[in-house]
Amino acid sequence: MFDWPWLLAATLLWLTGIFLIGRLAETSPTAARLVDHPLTFTLSLGGYTGAWALFGSVAVAATDGYAFTAYFFGTSVLFIFAPLLLQPFFNLSRTHRLGSLADLLSFRFNSKWVGALVAIGTLGAVLPLLALQISAVSHTFVLLSDSRDSSLTPLLAPLVFCIGMALLTIRLGSTHVNASSRHRGLVLGVAVQSLFKLLVFLLLGSCALVSVFSSPAQLEAWLNTQPGRLMILNESLVSNSSRTLMLIFSSAALAMPHLYHLALTENRSPAQLRYASWAFPLYLLLLCLPVLPILWAGEASGIALSPYFFTLMAGTISNSPVLSLLAYLCGLAAASSCMMVILLAVASMCLNHLILPFFPPVRRHNLFGWLQRWRNGLIFLLLLAALAIYAGASQHTLGNSLTFVAFTAAFQFLPGILAVLYWPRANHKGLIAGLITGFGLWLVTIVLPLLSSDAWGLRDILLRLLDVRDGSYPLMAAIASLGFNMLAFGLVSLLTRTSDEERNVAEICSQDDLNVPNRQLLLVDNVEGFIDRLADVLGQEIAGRELDRALQDLGMTAGETRPFALRLLRRQLEANLSGMFGPTVARQLINRQLPCSGDAPLSSARDIQLIEHRLEHYHLPLFGITRELDNLRRYHRNTLEQLPIGVCTINSDQEILMWNQAMENLTGIAESGVVGSAITRLADPWGSTFLQFIASNANHSHNQPLTCNGEKRWFTLHKANDAGQLDNQTFLVEETTPLVQLEQELLHNERLASIGRLAAGVAHEIGNPVTGIACLAQNLKFDSQQPEIQSAARDILTQTQRITRIVQSLVNFSHAGSHRIDFAPQPVRLFACIDDAIHLLSLDKKRATDMIDNRVDEHVMINGDTQLLLQMFLNLIKNALDVLDPANGRILIDSQQRTGEVEIRIEDNGPGIDDNVQQHIFEPFFTTKEPGLGTGLGLSLVYGIVEEHQGYISVQSPPPEASHGTRFVLRFPLMPQP
Numbered sequence: 001m002f003d004w005p006w007l008l009a010a011t012l013l014w015l016t017g018i019f020l021i022g023r024l025a026e027t028s029p030t031a032a033r034l035v036d037h038p039l040t041f042t043l044s045l046g047g048y049t050g051a052w053a054l055f056g057s058v059a060v061a062a063t064d065g066y067a068f069t070a071y072f073f074g075t076s077v078l079f080i081f082a083p084l085l086l087q088p089f090f091n092l093s094r095t096h097r098l099g100s101l102a103d104l105l106s107f108r109f110n111s112k113w114v115g116a117l118v119a120i121g122t123l124g125a126v127l128p129l130l131a132l133q134i135s136a137v138s139h140t141f142v143l144l145s146d147s148r149d150s151s152l153t154p155l156l157a158p159l160v161f162c163i164g165m166a167l168l169t170i171r172l173g174s175t176h177v178n179a180s181s182r183h184r185g186l187v188l189g190v191a192v193q194s195l196f197k198l199l200v201f202l203l204l205g206s207c208a209l210v211s212v213f214s215s216p217a218q219l220e221a222w223l224n225t226q227p228g229r230l231m232i233l234n235e236s237l238v239s240n241s242s243r244t245l246m247l248i249f250s251s252a253a254l255a256m257p258h259l260y261h262l263a264l265t266e267n268r269s270p271a272q273l274r275y276a277s278w279a280f281p282l283y284l285l286l287l288c289l290p291v292l293p294i295l296w297a298g299e300a301s302g303i304a305l306s307p308y309f310f311t312l313m314a315g316t317i318s319n320s321p322v323l324s325l326l327a328y329l330c331g332l333a334a335a336s337s338c339m340m341v342i343l344l345a346v347a348s349m350c351l352n353h354l355i356l357p358f359f360p361p362v363r364r365h366n367l368f369g370w371l372q373r374w375r376n377g378l379i380f381l382l383l384l385a386a387l388a389i390y391a392g393a394s395q396h397t398l399g400n401s402l403t404f405v406a407f408t409a410a411f412q413f414l415p416g417i418l419a420v421l422y423w424p425r426a427n428h429k430g431l432i433a434g435l436i437t438g439f440g441l442w443l444v445t446i447v448l449p450l451l452s453s454d455a456w457g458l459r460d461i462l463l464r465l466l467d468v469r470d471g472s473y474p475l476m477a478a479i480a481s482l483g484f485n486m487l488a489f490g491l492v493s494l495l496t497r498t499s500d501e502e503r504n505v506a507e508i509c510s511q512d513d514l515n516v517p518n519r520q521l522l523l524v525d526n527v528e529g530f531i532d533r534l535a536d537v538l539g540q541e542i543a544g545r546e547l548d549r550a551l552q553d554l555g556m557t558a559g560e561t562r563p564f565a566l567r568l569l570r571r572q573l574e575a576n577l578s579g580m581f582g583p584t585v586a587r588q589l590i591n592r593q594l595p596c597s598g599d600a601p602l603s604s605a606r607d608i609q610l611i612e613h614r615l616e617h618y619h620l621p622l623f624g625i626t627r628e629l630d631n632l633r634r635y636h637r638n639t640l641e642q643l644p645i646g647v648c649t650i651n652s653d654q655e656i657l658m659w660n661q662a663m664e665n666l667t668g669i670a671e672s673g674v675v676g677s678a679i680t681r682l683a684d685p686w687g688s689t690f691l692q693f694i695a696s697n698a699n700h701s702h703n704q705p706l707t708c709n710g711e712k713r714w715f716t717l718h719k720a721n722d723a724g725q726l727d728n729q730t731f732l733v734e735e736t737t738p739l740v741q742l743e744q745e746l747l748h749n750e751r752l753a754s755i756g757r758l759a760a761g762v763a764h765e766i767g768n769p770v771t772g773i774a775c776l777a778q779n780l781k782f783d784s785q786q787p788e789i790q791s792a793a794r795d796i797l798t799q800t801q802r803i804t805r806i807v808q809s810l811v812n813f814s815h816a817g818s819h820r821i822d823f824a825p826q827p828v829r830l831f832a833c834i835d836d837a838i839h840l841l842s843l844d845k846k847r848a849t850d851m852i853d854n855r856v857d858e859h860v861m862i863n864g865d866t867q868l869l870l871q872m873f874l875n876l877i878k879n880a881l882d883v884l885d886p887a888n889g890r891i892l893i894d895s896q897q898r899t900g901e902v903e904i905r906i907e908d909n910g911p912g913i914d915d916n917v918q919q920h921i922f923e924p925f926f927t928t929k930e931p932g933l934g935t936g937l938g939l940s941l942v943y944g945i946v947e948e949h950q951g952y953i954s955v956q957s958p959p960p961e962a963s964h965g966t967r968f969v970l971r972f973p974l975m976p977q978p
Helices: 004-027 029-035 038-048 056-080 086-096 101-109 112-144 153-174 184-212 216-224 227-238 240-253 257-265 270-288 291-301 321-355 367-392 397-411 414-422 428-451 455-466 470-495 500-509 527-538 540-554 563-581 583-593 608-616 624-642 661-667 686-695 737-783 787-816 830-842 866-883 938-948
Strands: 646-650 656-659 700-708 711-721 729-735 826-829 852-855 861-864 891-898 901-908 952-956 966-973
Touching: 004 029, 004 112, 004 153, 004 184, 004 321, 029 184, 038 184, 038 257, 038 270, 038 321, 056 227, 056 240, 056 270, 056 291, 086 101, 086 257, 086 270, 086 414, 086 500, 086 563, 101 112, 101 321, 101 414, 101 428, 101 500, 101 583, 112 153, 112 257, 112 321, 112 367, 112 397, 112 428, 112 583, 153 184, 153 321, 153 367, 184 270, 184 291, 184 321, 216 227, 216 291, 240 397, 240 470, 257 321, 321 367, 321 583, 397 428, 397 470, 414 428, 414 470, 428 470, 527 540, 527 563, 527 583, 540 563, 563 583, 646 661, 661 729, 686 700, 686 711, 686 729, 711 737, 737 787, 787 866, 826 830, 826 866, 830 852, 830 866, 861 866, 861 966, 866 891, 866 901, 866 938, 938 952
Parallel strands: 852 891
Antiparallel strands: 646 656, 646 729, 700 711, 711 729, 826 861, 891 901, 901 966, 952 966
16 A cells, blocks of 8 residues: 555656656657667557556456457467558558558548548547546556545546646647657657566566465466366367457457557558567567466455456565555556557547548648647547546446457458458448448447446347357457448448549559559649649648658659659658648648649550659569569660660650660750650750651651750651550650761762862863963063062062962862972071061052061071962961951961970961861861852861971960960971081
């Protein structure tokens, strides 16, 4: 016996300790890593067992023998076969943010009425459990306090406990706006209490057994004196009741909101579920081991109490107050961990399916706060309802009867749970009919007999109809209610039509289907549009926050405009909002704010990109022919990806489905930035070129010229239409630039040969007139002694010689690709040669040669041909004069001697030469002048003359120290000094 204030202080101290542990998990990185450990996750699942595992199991063992193991083994079966049920449900819950069974079933059957009905049915299952936890704490408090006769104590314990549970649940769980987000504090708090519960329960069983029976032989001797006890144990092994109970407990376990929340919503890793598939059954096995020792020790010690409280009396049996306090705290830990999870899960379920679907959220200044207030209020309402059940029910009803009521209520969800995965034909009408039928029979056959001893004569009628004994009646009533539930579910589903939306969602949930929905275009074509639309309901701040979270989940950026990416973003938003509002409200909100175009041609086509996306991110292993087909798909995909020819596939609405590596190399556009976008969004020249080719009737387009990054390239395009029903188009792109350039070079060579033949004829025809002109000039030179005539005659002779050499150089170049002509090198003074070129240019009155500044050293001499060098300087200076402004143009020619060579620089302050032109200026027939104003041979001849003189020429435009202009740099070997 303890003073009740002291026991009350121990209760408050325990709850405070759990709160501090929870806060540590939310604030400490070390504690957060501890929460992520699979062992912590497994221990948190122990919150499912509640106080019944400590008290009710002993009472069941006293009356039904080994039947109590059905609770532990039934739940173990669910985890042992986790790949069949828990793993698929975990994948669905994680992908679509389904935080409860009501979320799952309303998502699968696309009906708010399904969610509402499941939420109401869940209330029928959990309110008795909550009342049972309150009863366990209250009765153990009264039994251990020293004022059991006081009228205050029975009222004080449940009130303090419920208030503490409400505050603890709100602080560790309800402060999270998104119900599907992880509550680290709650998980760690439940895990710590589950571990404490297991260790203390094992200790209580061991101490009770050792205190009463000094040895195993003494226990065996006592059992031999209890034939009734042995008979109960033996009969329970072969009775149908145990097997029926195991079916009920194993089937109802997943439907219980606290196990669903702990196993699926709070879990973030498939590895944790695989770990728990063997670790949690081991936990349950250890938890059930002390049940029989405590029962036998209590019966052998002659405690005048119901077996329901034998666990609490283990300390009394051992004569240890410490064990009694530990037994009380063990029950408190079991009840509080179970209640916290139930309150959080059911409050969120009721908010999402009983309030929000019928009273949709409107734009509020603080929507998160509004949701939190609703959830907190529902937590208090649930506790009030549980307190009312506790206060109105008898002590006997608060024992195993309410447990049976709770689990048989959850038993009614079994057909709907199985249909989610294994019956795509099921529809919401059938599920509603089945649930109404099942819960109706549950109320009549199970709940009513608890409210009245004979259920107003109905119990006797049912006993005769079911033809069972009174002891077997509850189990048969549970099986019968489930049977009629399944019958109504199946018949109505088969006789009514399943909507297209339900079929699509059924494919999502089906285990052997990827769910490839029809492709639809969104009316919103950018992320900013998403925010604007959602802000009308959620507000600007929350809409932006949810968009950022969805973009982060998908690895996208806010500048995303690809239609496929926007469709994925829309689906991710719906999933994220489902955790906040439930799937029904989230779907309604998304469909209203982010509608699809509903275009018939698009809606009839399957979303091929989504097939690829889901196959690449498929989380379950593939086996058999499915794996082989996926390997074949990957093989063909990799073959297309590695083709040296660009491959692009578009669908009927010109959305790009494939863009292989070769296309990336050809266009410079990455696959990640183009797949899923419309081809109209491609930058020019690709977008316009592809659109023109697609619109044309031609299947081939050879040597299409395109300018890419200022460079001219050629491509050949081929088109192939999909012969199937997808109406896709595939076109191949091959770069033919090297081939075109080779063809152009061949044509160029042919043109050179033609010019050579023409030049030979021209030279022959020009030779005679030039010879005549030279003779006349020679005669004129000797016939007159006037200086002016003598000078003109010399100039005429010089130019006729130049004409002869130009023609001969052109002929030689055209025939042999060389500027070489026979000449005898002789000393040439560069200053005089450049001065002669300037003088010749001055004869053309259209050119202002006064802007030329010749600063070449007068003493610099090289070995060369005077006429060729004169022609070279003429071409370079003439080109500079052609681009200069007569008003402020300037040409500077200077020299600089280096070791063994001289450098001549001809620099102007003109507009300069473009970078893409500089690499072609020395090519024959390349010119930037208008047709008829240039032949393109001048700089080519200059290049050849420099080579013939073993020199080097380069161009700098602009020069390094200037912002504009052009500088030609020529280097020649110096003439050796005598």
